[in-house]
Each structure stands twice: as structure tokens, then as C-alpha cells.
Amino acid sequence: MNQEYEGAEIAPPFKGNCHRCSKETDSFTMSWFSTESICLDCSDEENNHADIKLAKDVELAHVKVGNFNYPGIGWPGKDNRVSLDISALYPPTVLPIDEE
Numbered sequence: 001m002n003q004e005y006e007g008a009e010i011a012p013p014f015k016g017n018c019h020r021c022s023k024e025t026d027s028f029t030m031s032w033f034s035t036e037s038i039c040l041d042c043s044d045e046e047n048n049h050a051d052i053k054l055a056k057d058v059e060l061a062h063v064k065v066g067n068f069n070y071p072g073i074g075w076p077g078k079d080n081r082v083s084l085d086i087s088a089l090y091p092p093t094v095l096p097i098d099e100e
């Protein structure tokens with residue numbers, strides 16, 4: 001299935017360095033904004049970001065319609081805001097739930 005998407009790129013697998021700041025780290029977590037594996041410092045930065053609520057909200061909206069591969073809305077940078085059309089980030093249609 002081909003979906004038009006204008007947010008984050010798919011990041012490569014974690015190999016010991018934070019995808020965002022390149023710092024070597026043993027502890028990493030998945031970004032809410034992208035598919036990057038990021039260190040805990042970068043994670044703190046995300047949690048303090050003005051758009052973290054939006055990032056989580058959009059992610060959950062996609063999970064709700066069964067899109068578990070949603071790559072995130074894209075990390076805008078520490079001091080920037082997500083500048084995409086917000087409504088375009090949400091799933092275009094609600095898929096029917098298969099109850100069989």
C-alpha cells in the first residue's frame with residue numbers, strides 16, 4: 001500500500017548512537033516525532049517540546065485505525081514548531097473494524 005506522507009523519514013536501526021545528536025548511548029527510546037531511536041537527553045527535549053501533545057495525539061489516532069507503522073509527524077527541532085498542516089497529519093479515513 002502506497003501512502004502519501006510528508007512527515008518523518010524512516011530511520012535506520014539503532015546502532016549505539018543517538019539518531020538525533022549522534023551521542024553514543026546505551027539507553028535509548030523511540031521518538032514520538034519520528035522513527036528515530038534517541039538518547040534520554042533528546043527524549044527529555046521531546047517531552048518539553050511544545051508539540052509533544054500533538055505528536056502523541058497523531059500517533060495514537062493512527063494506531064486507533066490500525067496504522068501501526070506510522071512514522072511520526074517529524075521532529076521540527078528543539079526550538080521550532082511542527083509547521084505542516086496539522087489536519088493532514090491525522091488518518092484520512094477511519095477504517096472499518098473487522099469483527100470477523
Ligand SMILES: [Zn+2]
Binds near residue numbers: 040
Ligand atoms: Zn541524543
